[in-house]
Amino acid sequence: MDLGGKRVVVIGGTSGIGLGVARAALGDGAEIVVASSSADKLAAMAETLPGAKALSVDVREEASVAALFEQVGTLDHLVFTAGDWAMRGGGPVERVDIAAAAAQLEVRFWGAARAIKHAVPRIRGAGSITLTNGMIAHRPRKGTAVSSAAAGAIEHLARALAVELAPIRVNAVCAGLIRTPVWNMIPEDQREERLQRMTRKLPVARVGEAEEAAQAYLYLMRGGYTTGQVLRVDGGQSAI
Ligand SMILES: NC(=O)c1ccc[n+]([C@@H]2O[C@H](COP(=O)([O-])OP(=O)(O)OC[C@H]3O[C@@H](n4cnc5c(N)ncnc54)[C@H](OP(=O)(O)O)[C@@H]3O)[C@@H](O)[C@H]2O)c1
Numbered sequence: 106m107d108l109g110g111k112r113v114v115v116i117g118g119t120s121g122i123g124l125g126v127a128r129a130a131l132g133d134g135a136e137i138v139v140a141s142s143s144a145d146k147l148a149a150m151a152e153t154l155p156g157a158k159a160l161s162v163d164v165r166e167e168a169s170v171a172a173l174f175e176q177v178g179t180l181d182h183l184v185f186t187a188g189d190w191a192m193r194g195g196g197p198v199e200r201v202d203i204a205a206a207a208a209q210l211e212v213r214f215w216g217a218a219r220a221i222k223h224a225v226p227r228i229r230g231a232g233s234i235t236l237t238n239g240m241i242a243h244r245p246r247k248g249t250a251v252s253s254a255a256a257g258a259i260e261h262l263a264r265a266l267a268v269e270l271a272p273i274r275v276n277a278v279c280a281g282l283i284r285t286p287v288w289n290m291i292p293e294d295q296r297e298e299r300l301q302r303m304t305r306k307l308p309v310a311r312v313g314e315a316e317e318a319a320q321a322y323l324y325l326m327r328g329g330y331t332t333g334q335v336l337r338v339d340g341g342q343s344a345i
Pocket of ligand 1: 116117118119120121122123140141142143144146147162163164165186187188189212213237238239240280281282283284285286287
């Protein structure tokens with residue numbers, strides 16, 4: 106099954122992993138709709154990928170998500186890679202700010218749930234949904250309990266929805282350390298060395314590229330016999 110002529114909506118497709126998915130799916134012949142919240146990123150994406158349609162959405166607002174899918178109409182595949190990086194509600198659990206911790210789930214978890222709710226009635230037969238989480242679900246560190254739980258919840262959501270929404274297939278990609286603009290928070294002159302240090306013990310001893318992560322989404326969209334799965338793109342982190 107290829108993606109030729111299929112309508113693929115990538116929420117979070119203006120940057121990083123999602124932009125990689127949009128580019129790869131466009132190359133595979135899909136009709137691409139990219140959605141995110143910042144007008145600047147949407148304009149930059151439209152320049153980078155002139156074949157893709159750019160639409161505005163803030164997945165924290167259900168009305169905005171509903172309006173997006175009104176505009177999209179029917180679709181074949183939904184890919185959700187949206188994530189914000191304002192780290193709230195982390196740290197030792199006895200000092201955690203619960204309201205801030207709950208806000209951590211707004212984009213990645215509840216945003217995905219809102220998108221699924223409004224996409225499902227419009228997904229054509231044999232379509233799919235692919236969600237995104239991170240290896241923090243499986244390799245927690247001190248002070249990351251909420252992020253870890255949120256990432257794990259996305260995997261459970263994918264598995265449960267695979268049962269509930271069949272024949273629509275629902276899967277997730279679990280990413281390890283992937284080079285995207287989020288790592289620009291490290292000063293440029295230290296970035297490569299720090300990324301190398303963070304990944305040197307992995308079996309694939311380097312940072313992953315967004316294009317490499319994108320291939321997992323393409324497989325899950327095309328793979329008609331795969332549902333309820335979490336595909337790890339982690340450089341082998343799970344194996345050690
Ligand atoms: N990069 C990694 O190493 C890594 C590792 C593990 C897991 N992940 C997961 O992979 C996903 C993508 O990460 P990335 O590194 O590709 O991030 P990124 O480059 O920062 O991209 C995030 C995307 O989400 C969109 N977004 C943020 N808030 C939004 C909102 N309220 N409504 C709609 N769209 C919104 C952003 O666009 P706007 O700002 O325009 O809204 C952007 O397109 C995240 O869920 C992240 O947790 C990444």
